Amino acid sequence: xxxxxxHPSWVICKSGTSVKIECRSLDFQATTMFWxxxxxxxxxxxxxxxxxxxxxxxxxxxEKDKFLINHASLTLSTLTVTSAxxxxxxxxxxxxxxxxxxxxxxxxxxxxxxxxx
Amino acid sequence: EDQVTQSPEALRxxxxxxxxxxxxxxxxxxxxxxxxxxxxxxxxxxxxxxYSAGEEKEKERLKATLTxxxxxxxxxxxxxxxxxxxxxxxxxxxxxxxxxxxxxxxxLVSP
Numbered sequence: 001x002x003x004x005x006x007h008p009s010w011v012i013c014k015s016g017t018s019v020k021i022e023c024r025s026l027d028f029q030a031t032t033m034f035w036x037x038x039x040x041x042x043x044x045x046x047x048x049x050x051x052x053x054x055x056x057x058x059x060x061x062x063e064k065d066k067f068l069i070n071h072a073s074l075t076l077s078t079l080t081v082t083s084a085x086x087x088x089x090x091x092x093x094x095x096x097x098x099x100x101x102x103x104x105x106x107x108x109x110x111x112x113x114x115x116x117x
Numbered sequence: 118e119d120q121v122t123q124s125p126e127a128l129r130x131x132x133x134x135x136x137x138x139x140x141x142x143x144x145x146x147x148x149x150x151x152x153x154x155x156x157x158x159x160x161x162x163x164x165x166x167x168y169s170a171g172e173e174k175e176k177e178r179l180k181a182t183l184t185x186x187x188x189x190x191x192x193x194x195x196x197x198x199x200x201x202x203x204x205x206x207x208x209x210x211x212x213x214x215x216x217x218x219x220x221x222x223x224x225l226v227s228p
Contacts, residue, residue: 093161111160
């Protein structure tokens with residue numbers, strides 16, 4: 001199956017600093033990528049949808065200015081958590097959609113554990 | 118009301134004891150039904166996508182089926198390494214771009 005990578009796999013940062021997370025589709029081109037957040041023992045919560053070359057669409061309640069998303073190419077999307085605070089600590093997972101003959105599959109990265117101290 | 122509901126929330130099986138996980142959806146206009154496996158601290162691993170009622174897909178000990186109202190993930194003769202949380206997600210014709218997830222079924226298979 002298709003592979004999606006994320007980097008870094010974990011990061012610790014101080015409150016007030018910014019952190020960038022990269023998401024790459026390794027063996028397919030993804031016109032659409034997604035960013036999710038997951039709290040312990042809960043399901044995935046969609047934060048935003050990004051399409052290559054255009055602005056991301058954010059879900060209700062997600063701050064655009066805090067979570068900056070850039071989908072600069074068909075294989076790379078980045079999430080920047082700006083001015084991070086302890087409440088931003090979470091597990092962030094990206095996902096990429098592969099379209100095959102009109103049907104699509106959606107693959108997830110391994111996740112990034114962010115801890116803000 | 119949740120659009121995608123999974124049951125049971127948790128399931129404990131003995132090794133070799135076959136069972137099924139359920140995923141029901143309440144919204145009409147299903148576009149696709151997805152099953153994923155998630156291990157602790159990792160991203161979801163893609164298992165299957167089903168698009169139409171009557172469709173079935175298999176992979177090793179897992180078999181996914183789809184009806185007009187629900188999907189089942191059948192686990193045949195499970196092994197301890199099948200222990201994980203199984204997530205069901207759906208896309209609908211309205212808002213088709215995004216996956217709507219159920220809350221998952223936590224499966225524990227004891228040796």
